[in-house]
Every structure is written in C-alpha cells, then in structure tokens.
Amino acid sequence: MDKVxxxxxxxxxxxxxxxxxxxxxxxxxxxxxxxxxxFEVKEMRGGLKEGKITEYQAIIKLGFRLIED
Amino acid sequence: MDKVxxxxxxxxxxxxxxxxxxxxxxxxxxxxxxxxxxFEVKEMRGGLKEGKITEYQAIIKLGFRLIED
Amino acid sequence: MDKVxxxxxxxxxxxxxxxxxxxxxxxxxxxxxxxxxxFEVKEMRGGLKEGKITEYQAIIKLGFRLIED
Amino acid sequence: MDKVxxxxxxxxxxxxxxxxxxxxxxxxxxxxxxxxxxFEVKEMRGGLKEGKITEYQAIIKLGFRLIED
Amino acid sequence: MDKVxxxxxxxxxxxxxxxxxxxxxxxxxxxxxxxxxxFEVKEMRGGLKEGKITEYQAIIKLGFRLIED
Amino acid sequence: MDKVxxxxxxxxxxxxxxxxxxxxxxxxxxxxxxxxxxFEVKEMRGGLKEGKITEYQAIIKLGFRLIED
Amino acid sequence: MDKVxxxxxxxxxxxxxxxxxxxxxxxxxxxxxxxxxxFEVKEMRGGLKEGKITEYQAIIKLGFRLIED
Amino acid sequence: MDKVxxxxxxxxxxxxxxxxxxxxxxxxxxxxxxxxxxFEVKEMRGGLKEGKITEYQAIIKLGFRLIED
Amino acid sequence: MDKVxxxxxxxxxxxxxxxxxxxxxxxxxxxxxxxxxxFEVKEMRGGLKEGKITEYQAIIKLGFRLIED
Amino acid sequence: MDKVxxxxxxxxxxxxxxxxxxxxxxxxxxxxxxxxxxFEVKEMRGGLKEGKITEYQAIIKLGFRLIED
Amino acid sequence: MDKVxxxxxxxxxxxxxxxxxxxxxxxxxxxxxxxxxxFEVKEMRGGLKEGKITEYQAIIKLGFRLIED
Amino acid sequence: MDKVxxxxxxxxxxxxxxxxxxxxxxxxxxxxxxxxxxFEVKEMRGGLKEGKITEYQAIIKLGFRLIED
Incomplete structure (x- = not known):
C-alpha cells in the first residue's frame, strides 16, 4: 500500500x-x-534579556504517517 | 515549563x-x-471582475500555544 | 476546451x-x-518625503484568460 | 458570507x-x-534502488473550505 | 548580431x-x-472535487526570440 | 557626484x-x-488576543541618501 | 494622476x-x-566553448510607464 | 557508524x-x-520547436552514501 | 504609544x-x-583546518526597541 | 578573542x-x-532614459569587524 | 595567482x-x-522514533581550494 | 541518445x-x-581592504555533458 x-x-x-x-x-x-x-528545522529564533539569550525557539516541521484503517 | x-x-x-x-x-x-x-501574512491575492477587485484573499499562518494537561 | x-x-x-x-x-x-x-501582490514599496509616506507602490501580477477565436 | x-x-x-x-x-x-x-505541489523527491526510481514522493499543500455551523 | x-x-x-x-x-x-x-515550470497546482484531481495547472515561463526587422 | x-x-x-x-x-x-x-515591506505579522487582531507589525526596509560633507 | x-x-x-x-x-x-x-537583473548565465566564455546572458526585468490616452 | x-x-x-x-x-x-x-527535483525546463515540446529537462539532486573503507 | x-x-x-x-x-x-x-539566525557557516571545525560563524539579526525621548 | x-x-x-x-x-x-x-552583491538594478542605461545601482551588504575597547 | x-x-x-x-x-x-x-549549513533535518530524536542530519556545503599543478 | x-x-x-x-x-x-x-552566476561577493575592492569572488555553477562510452 502506498504511504501518505x-x-x-x-x-x-x-x-x-x-x-x-x-x-x-x-x-x-x-x-x-x-x-x-x-523533522525539518525551518527557522531558529530566540529571546534576549540584558544581553543574555533567555530562550531558544525552533520552528520545525514534523512528518508522521497517516495509517489507514 | 517550556512552551510549545x-x-x-x-x-x-x-x-x-x-x-x-x-x-x-x-x-x-x-x-x-x-x-x-x-499571525504572519504569507501571500496576498485577490479576485477581479470587470476591472474591479471583488475579493481580497490573505494566506496567513496562525500560531497558538499547546496547553499541557 | 482546456483553459490558458x-x-x-x-x-x-x-x-x-x-x-x-x-x-x-x-x-x-x-x-x-x-x-x-x-491578482497576486509580489512586493509593496513606497516613497517618503519629510518623514511622511507620499506614495504606495504595489508590484502585482495580473492573470487573464486567453480566449480562442 | 466570507469564505475561510x-x-x-x-x-x-x-x-x-x-x-x-x-x-x-x-x-x-x-x-x-x-x-x-x-492543491499545490511544493517539492518532488523520490527513492532509488540499484539505479531505478522505486518511489515518487510529492510534498503538496491541500486547501479546503471551513464550513460554518 | 546579439540575440534578445x-x-x-x-x-x-x-x-x-x-x-x-x-x-x-x-x-x-x-x-x-x-x-x-x-519553457520553465514555475509552479504546479490543481483543482480537486470529491477527492479526485479534476484539473492540472502548470504555471510556466515561455521564452522566444525577438527578431529584428 | 554618484549617489550612495x-x-x-x-x-x-x-x-x-x-x-x-x-x-x-x-x-x-x-x-x-x-x-x-x-521603504520596502519585507514581512507583515501581528498579535492576536481572544480572536481579535490587537497589533499590526510591519517589518520594513528604509532607504536614505548618505550626504557627503 | 496616479502612475502605472x-x-x-x-x-x-x-x-x-x-x-x-x-x-x-x-x-x-x-x-x-x-x-x-x-531594469532589474534577475539572473546571469552564459555559454562556454573550449574553456572560454562565449556568451554572457542577462535575464532582466524592464519597467516602463503606461501612458493614459 | 554514523552515515555520510x-x-x-x-x-x-x-x-x-x-x-x-x-x-x-x-x-x-x-x-x-x-x-x-x-533524488530531489530542483527545476523543470524544456525545449520547444514549432509549438511542440521537443525535450523535457529535469534538474535534479542525487544523494548517495559514502562508504568507509 | 506604538512600538518601533x-x-x-x-x-x-x-x-x-x-x-x-x-x-x-x-x-x-x-x-x-x-x-x-x-534574534533570528539567518545563516550558519564555519571554518575548517586539517579536517576539523575551527570556527562556528552565526549570521544573525538582532531586534531592539527604539525608545522615544 | 572571538570576532564579531x-x-x-x-x-x-x-x-x-x-x-x-x-x-x-x-x-x-x-x-x-x-x-x-x-561585501556581497544582493541586487543589481539600474535607470534607463531614451533606450540607454543611465545609472547602475548595486545593492550590497558590507561586513566590518567590531573592535573591542 | 588567482584562487579557485x-x-x-x-x-x-x-x-x-x-x-x-x-x-x-x-x-x-x-x-x-x-x-x-x-562549510555552510543549508538544511537541518532529523529522524524520530517513539517521540525521541534518533538522528541529526546536517546538509552542508564544503569549500576547498583547487591547487594548480 | 538522451543527454545527461x-x-x-x-x-x-x-x-x-x-x-x-x-x-x-x-x-x-x-x-x-x-x-x-x-555557467550560472549564483552569488557575487568580494574582499575589501582600506576602502578598496581587493578581490571579486564569483560563485558559479558549471554544466557539462556526461559522455557515454
């Protein structure tokens, strides 16, 4: 059966x-x-406070198989 | 707790x-x-009829927080 | 007849x-x-003078059907 | 009613x-x-084995109308 | 003569x-x-109805030589 | 004089x-x-609260002439 | 009158x-x-023969004003 | 052993x-x-003669495993 | 007051x-x-010497608020 | 000292x-x-008058080292 | 001698x-x-199994000097 | 024979x-x-020293035919 x-x-x-x-x-x-x-990483961003990185933000795509019934 | x-x-x-x-x-x-x-605007398109704009179409991305139970 | x-x-x-x-x-x-x-909006630019927007410039694509004779 | x-x-x-x-x-x-x-085709990839294409993979976007109740 | x-x-x-x-x-x-x-294929889209592809749409660029008189 | x-x-x-x-x-x-x-508009984003747009954010580039002394 | x-x-x-x-x-x-x-330069390509550049090809966009009658 | x-x-x-x-x-x-x-399809182009497609050109990337000795 | x-x-x-x-x-x-x-990470590059990574280079954008007087 | x-x-x-x-x-x-x-060339544009190129415009990025005190 | x-x-x-x-x-x-x-990082992807990252995949470009004989 | x-x-x-x-x-x-x-020009960069361009760097793609034996 072909995957989706x-x-x-x-x-x-x-x-x-x-x-x-x-x-x-x-x-x-x-x-x-x-x-x-x-997964695929699409963008990497982050938050800053008083000259320090406070948060790493990874915008990703996630792929998963649709299983037939 | 780290946000998603x-x-x-x-x-x-x-x-x-x-x-x-x-x-x-x-x-x-x-x-x-x-x-x-x-939200982020990704594309702006529209429909035309007899030289007039009849529809504005905004392709957007919407972000929302996944709340843990 | 297929459209173009x-x-x-x-x-x-x-x-x-x-x-x-x-x-x-x-x-x-x-x-x-x-x-x-x-139509599809490809770029939005504009002109400025003395700190004011003087012109909005919309670079767009326009689609129209080629009609057969 | 405006479509979404x-x-x-x-x-x-x-x-x-x-x-x-x-x-x-x-x-x-x-x-x-x-x-x-x-639908819109975003990427076309595929699998290879012993010099033959074994699988065509089409990454597509699918659009469908959200119907109001 | 240089081509255009x-x-x-x-x-x-x-x-x-x-x-x-x-x-x-x-x-x-x-x-x-x-x-x-x-020609160059720029985008591939299509129409759907009741779960079937009803139309293939190819957005292409076409190049042709301008001939001098 | 050439502009920059x-x-x-x-x-x-x-x-x-x-x-x-x-x-x-x-x-x-x-x-x-x-x-x-x-100016050139590079991205359009915005903030949302309780299903309403609360802020329009325009990421733009601004060009200005460097004047020689 | 607004320009196009x-x-x-x-x-x-x-x-x-x-x-x-x-x-x-x-x-x-x-x-x-x-x-x-x-004009805007979109791509630069060229032809080669026996290790020498034989042709420079500039793909450009050209803008011109549509004058009203 | 990690793949390359x-x-x-x-x-x-x-x-x-x-x-x-x-x-x-x-x-x-x-x-x-x-x-x-x-493989991944990067571009699709083609040749034309007298209004007919004479050649399909597929620019693709091909991936293969580097095997250690 | 609106932020910039x-x-x-x-x-x-x-x-x-x-x-x-x-x-x-x-x-x-x-x-x-x-x-x-x-911040937003735009590109990741690096230097190599004798088969080892000698330098990680992150091209980033940094955003900061312009405070009114 | 790491460069910026x-x-x-x-x-x-x-x-x-x-x-x-x-x-x-x-x-x-x-x-x-x-x-x-x-420097990196990002775009090349230009001005035209009566069928002649009157100005070459190079949009470039310039990189320079921030020196610590 | 100019580098390649x-x-x-x-x-x-x-x-x-x-x-x-x-x-x-x-x-x-x-x-x-x-x-x-x-090197330049072009894409970052990875494999997942049972909710865990099992493999980091870095698609990179590698540059090296061609030495003349 | 089809070209590659x-x-x-x-x-x-x-x-x-x-x-x-x-x-x-x-x-x-x-x-x-x-x-x-x-060839196709993909990027144009360069080196600078004391306010002068010291090196032009052209990142190009080169295409050549694979000849069958």
Missing amino acids: YKVIEVVGCSAKSYQDAIQNAVTEASKTLTGLAW | YKVIEVVGCSAKSYQDAIQNAVTEASKTLTGLAW | YKVIEVVGCSAKSYQDAIQNAVTEASKTLTGLAW | YKVIEVVGCSAKSYQDAIQNAVTEASKTLTGLAW | YKVIEVVGCSAKSYQDAIQNAVTEASKTLTGLAW | YKVIEVVGCSAKSYQDAIQNAVTEASKTLTGLAW | YKVIEVVGCSAKSYQDAIQNAVTEASKTLTGLAW | YKVIEVVGCSAKSYQDAIQNAVTEASKTLTGLAW | YKVIEVVGCSAKSYQDAIQNAVTEASKTLTGLAW | YKVIEVVGCSAKSYQDAIQNAVTEASKTLTGLAW | YKVIEVVGCSAKSYQDAIQNAVTEASKTLTGLAW | YKVIEVVGCSAKSYQDAIQNAVTEASKTLTGLAW
Whole structure:
C-alpha cells in the first residue's frame, strides 16, 4: 500500500539549547500523534534579556504517517 | 515549563480589505482553537471582475500555544 | 476546451493606500485587456518625503484568460 | 458570507508516477476531510534502488473550505 | 548580431496531466508568437472535487526570440 | 557626484492598520535620520488576543541618501 | 494622476560583457516600447566553448510607464 | 557508524516525459556511482520547436552514501 | 504609544559552538545598544583546518526597541 | 578573542559600471567605518532614459569587524 | 595567482548533535580531499522514533581550494 | 541518445573583475573536465581592504555533458 504522511508546523522553546527546543516540540506533539517519523528545522529564533539569550525557539516541521484503517 | 506552539495555515477572504480578510480567518479559527497568539501574512491575492477587485484573499499562518494537561 | 491564462506584471501607485494602488493598476490594465481574473501582490514599496509616506507602490501580477477565436 | 479555507501539508508516495502520488495523498486526506478544493505541489523527491526510481514522493499543500455551523 | 529573447508567463490547464497542461499553454501561445524556444515550470497546482484531481495547472515561463526587422 | 544610500530595517507596530504601522516606523526613524527616500515591506505579522487582531507589525526596509560633507 | 508601470522580462546576450548584454536587451525593447524607466537583473548565465566564455546572458526585468490616452 | 552522503546535481533530458528524464539522469549516474539512494527535483525546463515540446529537462539532486573503507 | 524596533545584522564567531557564537554577537552588540529583545539566525557557516571545525560563524539579526525621548 | 562583525546594507550608484557602483558605496561607507572586510552583491538594478542605461545601482551588504575597547 | 575553489554538498548524520553531524561529514570528506576551507549549513533535518530524536542530519556545503599543478 | 549533464559549483576569484573571476573558475575546471557547456552566476561577493575592492569572488555553477562510452 502506498504511504501518505502529514506534515505539521510547531515551535519548540527552551532555556537551554536548540536541540532541547526541538525535543520539547516533539515530546508535546507525540502526546496526541503516533508515528512521528522526521523533522525539518525551518527557522531558529530566540529571546534576549540584558544581553543574555533567555530562550531558544525552533520552528520545525514534523512528518508522521497517516495509517489507514 | 517550556512552551510549545502549533502553527496552521488559513486563507481568509473579504470583499472589503486585507485586514478584514485576516480578521475573518482569525474569527473562524478561534471557533475551534483557544490561545491564538500571532499571525504572519504569507501571500496576498485577490479576485477581479470587470476591472474591479471583488475579493481580497490573505494566506496567513496562525500560531497558538499547546496547553499541557 | 482546456483553459490558458496569461500573467503580466504591473506596478500601481497611489497617494492613498495599497488597495487603491492595486485598483489603479487593474483599472489601467483593463483598458486594453479583457477577462482579468485574479491578482497576486509580489512586493509593496513606497516613497517618503519629510518623514511622511507620499506614495504606495504595489508590484502585482495580473492573470487573464486567453480566449480562442 | 466570507469564505475561510484551511491549508494542510501532506506527502503522497507512489511506485508509479507523481500524479499517482498526488492522488494517493488526496484520497487519504479525503477520508477525514470534506470540501478539498485545490492543491499545490511544493517539492518532488523520490527513492532509488540499484539505479531505478522505486518511489515518487510529492510534498503538496491541500486547501479546503471551513464550513460554518 | 546579439540575440534578445522575451519571456512571458502563462498558465496551462488540463484534465489529463501536467505535460498536457504545458502543451496546451504552448499551443495557445504559438497562435500569436513565433520562435518559442524554451519553457520553465514555475509552479504546479490543481483543482480537486470529491477527492479526485479534476484539473492540472502548470504555471510556466515561455521564452522566444525577438527578431529584428 | 554618484549617489550612495543606506538601507536599514525597522519594525513598526500599530493597533490600527499596516499603513499606520509603516508610518510609525518612518516617524520614529526620521527623528534621527534625514533624507529618508523609500521603504520596502519585507514581512507583515501581528498579535492576536481572544480572536481579535490587537497589533499590526510591519517589518520594513528604509532607504536614505548618505550626504557627503 | 496616479502612475502605472508595466514590467516585462527579457534576456539579452553579448559576446563582450554583462553590461553589453543588458544594453542589447534594452535597445531591442526600446524599438517597440516608449518610456522604459528602469531594469532589474534577475539572473546571469552564459555559454562556454573550449574553456572560454562565449556568451554572457542577462535575464532582466524592464519597467516602463503606461501612458493614459 | 554514523552515515555520510554526498549530493550531486545532474540534468536529465528526454523526448518523452519528466519521469523518463529523471530516470535517464539516474541511469547515467549509476554507471560510475554505487549506492544512489534518493533524488530531489530542483527545476523543470524544456525545449520547444514549432509549438511542440521537443525535450523535457529535469534538474535534479542525487544523494548517495559514502562508504568507509 | 506604538512600538518601533530596529533590526541589525551581526556575525558572531566561536571556536566552541553556534550557541556560543550567537552569545558572543549579542554580548558585543549589548555594549552599545540597550533593549535587545530578540534574534533570528539567518545563516550558519564555519571554518575548517586539517579536517576539523575551527570556527562556528552565526549570521544573525538582532531586534531592539527604539525608545522615544 | 572571538570576532564579531556587523553587516550593513548600502546602495551604490554609478553612470559607468556595477563595479564602479560597488566601489562608490565602499568609498562612502569607509569615511565613517573602519575595518570594512567584505561585501556581497544582493541586487543589481539600474535607470534607463531614451533606450540607454543611465545609472547602475548595486545593492550590497558590507561586513566590518567590531573592535573591542 | 588567482584562487579557485570547488564547493560540494554532503549530508552528515549523528545520534548526538548537529555539530557532531557536521564534523562527521567533514571527517569523511577529508579522507579524499585536501584543503577543505569552509562549510555552510543549508538544511537541518532529523529522524524520530517513539517521540525521541534518533538522528541529526546536517546538509552542508564544503569549500576547498583547487591547487594548480 | 538522451543527454545527461552534470552541474558543479565553483568559486572563481580575481583582482580585476567579476568576468575575470568567472573565466578563472572556468579555466581551472577545464583542466580536468571536457565539454563544459554553460555557467550560472549564483552569488557575487568580494574582499575589501582600506576602502578598496581587493578581490571579486564569483560563485558559479558549471554544466557539462556526461559522455557515454
């Protein structure tokens, strides 16, 4: 059977690192979605306060397989 | 707790203006989603008839926070 | 019969607003073209003088159907 | 009443062709969505094995109207 | 003599395939233009009805040589 | 004498409209810069609260002539 | 009266230089168009033979004012 | 062991179809490379003569695994 | 009062990591600017020597609020 | 010490050539900035009058090192 | 003597981090190439399994000097 | 027989001009490759010292035909 995937866009945040921000987004998405298969980083942004990075923000796309019934 | 947002794409239409088209899309989306926080305009198009603009179409992205249970 | 459209690029200007600039471009184009069907905004620029916006410039694409004889 | 559309991103696969890959994605999406109105091809990729194309992958956007209650 | 080409944008439609959509656009354009030399596919879109692709739309650029008198 | 311009990026905000957001950015920039000549809209975003647009944000580039002494 | 411009795409070629290629395209276009006002270089390509550049190709956009009757 | 892939760009041509053009490029590349794993279509162009498509040109990227000794 | 931000582009370098490169750029910028509020990563590059990464280079945009007197 | 660079955008004009336009922009910028290290050409435009190129406009980015005190 | 560089595209993978993925690609490339001088990150993707990041994939460009004989 | 081309990326440098930089890249590439057929300019950068352009850098793509045995 030919596969079909859905791709959604999420933004993960972290005070520690971009990789943590991505993992946070994946963790949250996997609460309601099964079969998450890949991600793509679309943008990297962040917050600043008094000359320090306070938040890493990773805008990512997440792909997961749509399973037929 | 680190925040996670979801971003969806919608197209709002209006016979009046782009700002009205954006508000229409936001109004419709807010019927089923809570926590809509920001939007980004991705494309602006429109319909024409007999040399007049008949419809403004705003393709936008909408971001909203995923709330943990 | 399968449809074919032509797409042209025009720049409309207005002292009032972007929507007026788009309408000006459409009005001028419709003097020589029939069947204008849609537009897409590609760029928005403008002129400034003494700290005031003096001109809104909308670079748009216009699509119209080529009618067979 | 002004229209509002939602746009989602899906990836269709096929061993035969890109057009079949697009149709597979549309078929799967139409199991849960009504009112699918248009699609846009965003990327075309594919799998290779021993010098042969084994899979066509079409990353597409699908637009459908949000109907008010 | 140094060559000069003009490039125009057209949208071809077809119920059958993208290649047919491109050929339709070329056929229509060649009714009024001579010397069409190349094309470039810029976008591929399409129409959907009841879960089926009803129209393939190819947005293409067409290049042709301007011949001096 | 050959002209040279500098181009800066600013973000203007407004509760009313994008055109007001652009004008706010230009007004603020013209307090310290003379010779502002043109602007280009790079991105349009905005803030949302309870299903309403609360802020229009226009990311623009501003060009002004560098005057020789 | 508010101004409207049309923008066309042409490809100029030259055995000598890119600037000559642009001028060739402008010269050819000005045989049938009046009021050419500006150009934008979109792409620069060229032909090679036996390790030498044989042709410079400038893909440019040309803007000209549409004059009302 | 962590994987490393190389990605090359090739242009395949065909008088028949884009899919044939891609397969031609893959066939030629697989004469000297082993382990070709995926492709991505970057551009689609073509040649025209007397109002007919004479050549489909697919600019693709090809990925293959670099195998350690 | 409506807010206005300025956005500047800086390149931070680091022998350790991209996050350190971003922080270096922010630290340097905050010596002369107050109110730095956010950053966006535009490009990531780096230097190599004898098969080792010797420098991480982050090209970023920095946004800060223009405060009225 | 890790390096930090600032990148600014300028537009240089010249009646002679693009290279002269770039040099004009660099010359003007170097009156107030020290340590200019590289440039990147972002856009090339120009003015036309009576079928002749009257001005070459080079939109460039200029990078220079921020020196610590 | 004027310098000439070649630029190739590689994909590095790592279970640990993006920086490790880049280093893996560089290490593999430096087995057959001398004079690797810089890299540019073009895309960042990754694999997911059961809600965890299992692989970081860095698509990078690598530049190295072509040495004359 | 259907044609297949390979496309590589090179960076040519010159103290004189962009056209010289392109020719330098082509000259170097043609030492090891036959059948170089076309080039495309992807980026133009350069080096600066004491307010003068010291190096023109042209990042180009070079296409050449793969000849079957």
